[in-house]
Amino acid sequence: MLELYHHGSSVCAAKVRFALAQKNVHVDTLHYVDILKGEQFDPAFLRINPKAVVPSLVHDGRVVNESTVICEYVNDVFPGPSLAPKDPYARSKMLIWTKIVDEQLHPACAELTFVCCHRHIISRLGDEGLEQFLDNTPADSVTTTWKRRKREIVRMGFDAPGIKDTIRLYDKILKRMEAALAEGAWLAGDAFSLADIAVAPYVNRLDMMSMAGMWAGGRLPRVEDWFSRIKALPSFKSAFLDWCPEELTNDLKRYGERSWPAVRDIISTYGGDANG
Numbered sequence: 001m002l003e004l005y006h007h008g009s010s011v012c013a014a015k016v017r018f019a020l021a022q023k024n025v026h027v028d029t030l031h032y033v034d035i036l037k038g039e040q041f042d043p044a045f046l047r048i049n050p051k052a053v054v055p056s057l058v059h060d061g062r063v064v065n066e067s068t069v070i071c072e073y074v075n076d077v078f079p080g081p082s083l084a085p086k087d088p089y090a091r092s093k094m095l096i097w098t099k100i101v102d103e104q105l106h107p108a109c110a111e112l113t114f115v116c117c118h119r120h121i122i123s124r125l126g127d128e129g130l131e132q133f134l135d136n137t138p139a140d141s142v143t144t145t146w147k148r149r150k151r152e153i154v155r156m157g158f159d160a161p162g163i164k165d166t167i168r169l170y171d172k173i174l175k176r177m178e179a180a181l182a183e184g185a186w187l188a189g190d191a192f193s194l195a196d197i198a199v200a201p202y203v204n205r206l207d208m209m210s211m212a213g214m215w216a217g218g219r220l221p222r223v224e225d226w227f228s229r230i231k232a233l234p235s236f237k238s239a240f241l242d243w244c245p246e247e248l249t250n251d252l253k254r255y256g257e258r259s260w261p262a263v264r265d266i267i268s269t270y271g272g273d274a275n276g
């Protein structure tokens, strides 16, 4: 019995849905946790995931948390095409990417998404509801500073301290992808792997927020080509798009478009020169 706790716009949940789909693994029950309405703070879910974050996988009653760990677990436990290179050097390259995602790209994405879009969505909870939402975030959540950062970003938007560095870090990681893709068709070399699965949701997040100018139009051509190959995979639609409700898809697009000039300016002022 396989159960997945997930959410439509969660990059980490999309990563796990992508890995499951690439392995052709059937999930018996999908539990939708609306993290923009505060359902992650429900005591029953906190018993599964004390950080109040999605995704969580429950396999025959045993909980597996942390999306990177879940993807490794899925790859090890289920038959189907291997998503990890056998060659130790290629494997080390794959693990570097999953580390970059966990340590840098994911925290940057949480901040970028909140400053551009999610702060507007959760403000619909009203003053009291929003205060409770911010208060309910555990001290150790997305990161150990997320509770404070989320409040700062919701209150201050693009004036929140450090937000420019966050956006530049995101851009630098895209450039690192461009360099890696000069060495092979996929991020860890010649074979598609958990590295591509780990990074794809973060490029898709920018795409859904109408920020493809970060790579398109000749800026990062290998990233553009890589993402078009990711999008062409039969699993892409079900893993990335179908679970995102229409209203949320529209919000990501609308608020993303509104935020793009600010993001583009931040990138341009350190010499990044985004297109569009």
Ligand SMILES: N[C@@H](CCC(=O)N[C@@H](CS)C(=O)NCC(=O)O)C(=O)O
Residues within 6 Å of the ligand: 009, 010, 011, 012, 013, 035, 040, 052, 053, 054, 055, 065, 066, 067, 068, 137, 141, 142
């Ligand atoms: N390191 C965790 C991070 C999970 C995470 O940050 N999940 C986000 C969605 S992508 C979340 O649930 N956020 C809830 C919140 O911000 O309150 C993992 O990889 O599973």
